[in-house]
Amino acid sequence: xxxxxxxxxxxxxxxxxxxxxxxxxxxxxxxxxxxxxxxxxxxxxxxxxxxxxxxxxxxxxxxxxxxxxxxxxxxxxxxxxxxxxxxxxxxxxxxxxxxxxxxxxxxxxxxxxxxxxxxxxxxxxxxxxxxxxxxxxxxxxxxxxxxxxxxxxxxxxxxxxxxxxxxxxxxxxxxxxxxxxxxxxxxxxxxxxxxxxxxxxxxxxxxxxxxxxxxxxxxxxxxxxxxxxxxxxxxxxx
Numbered sequence: 001x002x003x004x005x006x007x008x009x010x011x012x013x014x015x016x017x018x019x020x021x022x023x024x025x026x027x028x029x030x031x032x033x034x035x036x037x038x039x040x041x042x043x044x045x046x047x048x049x050x051x052x053x054x055x056x057x058x059x060x061x062x063x064x065x066x067x068x069x070x071x072x073x074x075x076x077x078x079x080x081x082x083x084x085x086x087x088x089x090x091x092x093x094x095x096x097x098x099x100x101x102x103x104x105x106x107x108x109x110x111x112x113x114x115x116x117x118x119x120x121x122x123x124x125x126x127x128x129x130x131x132x133x134x135x136x137x138x139x140x141x142x143x144x145x146x147x148x149x150x151x152x153x154x155x156x157x158x159x160x161x162x163x164x165x166x167x168x169x170x171x172x173x174x175x176x177x178x179x180x181x182x183x184x185x186x187x188x189x190x191x192x193x194x195x196x197x198x199x200x201x202x203x204x205x206x207x208x209x210x211x212x213x214x215x216x217x218x219x220x221x222x223x224x225x226x227x228x229x230x231x232x233x234x235x236x237x238x
Contacts, residue, residue, distance in 0.1 A: 061217040064203045071199050072212060077192050078120050079138070079148040081111045085118030087233045089226070092124040092200055092210040095134040095155040100209045103221035104156035110230070111149060117230060121148060122196050124208055133163055136180045136189045137170040146173050 035041065065072065073088045091107060093100040111119050123138055125131035134155055142148050154169045155161055167177040179185055200210070203217065211218040213229035214236075 061204055062215045065212060065215050065217065068199060068202055071195070072203075073118075073120055075195070077139070077142075077195075078122060079142040080121070081119040081149050082115050082117055085114075085116045086237055087116055087213070087230060088118045088120060089230065090120040090122055090212045092122045092196070092205055092208055094125050094127050094131045094208045095138075095152075096125075096127045096131045096161050097208040099207075099221045101156050101159075103209050103223060104153070106221075106223040106226065108149070108153055110226070114230070116234070121152065122199075123193060124196050124200060124205075124210075125193065126208055130161070130163055130166070132193065133180070134161060134166050135193060136186075137166055137175055137177070139189050139192060140179060140185065141170070141173055141175050144174065146175070 072090055089110065091103075093103075095101075107119070110117055121138075123135035125135040138148055138151055138155070141151055151169065151173050154172075155166070158165050158169065170177050180189070203210075203212070205217070205219070207219065209219075209221055211226050211229075213226065214233045216229045216232075218225045218229060
């Protein structure tokens with residue numbers, strides 16, 4: 001997790017003050033005066049620490065992705081668009097997440113324009129019961145062999161997406177909302193959602209959306225980074 005810049009500044013100052021406390025008064029005064037005369041050194045220290053943190057986080061994410069590759073890309077419970085694609089993109093999302101909604105047009109464009117991109121949908125509801133309701137409906141539609149991409153589009157384009165809207169959309173896609181409350185269906189759905197949450201924790205995913213392309217974790221709706229990662233994966237695949 002990245003430390004906020006204000007905390008980084010305080011940490012840098014604490015290190016300097018600690019160093020000063022072990023020196024004589026003359027040295028303390030010189031350090032104090034130098035910091036006041038050159039406050040940019042604090043900014044430079046923060047930037048260096050941030051870069052080190054980013055590099056460490058990227059390395060940890062790469063290792064976690066490798067360790068969880070099968071669950072990440074080949075869980076048969078997930079819906080997969082373009083299943084024969086040679087490049088895999090996985091998205092963790094919530095239908096009621098504003099940033100997921102912003103990213104949705106780019107997701108649909110990737111699926112439509114690039115059949116070589118195998119797109120894995122990870123239902124990751126983090127905005128409460130209504131989001132879980134939508135995720136459960138999508139999971140049920142997948143079990144019925146329905147068009148989850150179309151449902152994804154409908155959910156992402158419906159505002160507000162409340163329980164009534166979810167049920168209406170599910171019926172339009174051939175899912176009886178009452179089915180979701182059956183004990184066996186509910187238990188299977190919860191098991192799948194729990195597995196996705198655990199996977200997100202293992203990968204260090206702290207919010208939605210999050211995309212994984214190859215060994216790269218891309219947090220947020222950074223479509224430029226997603227497309228760049230896809231192009232890099234395509235180039236490596238030859």
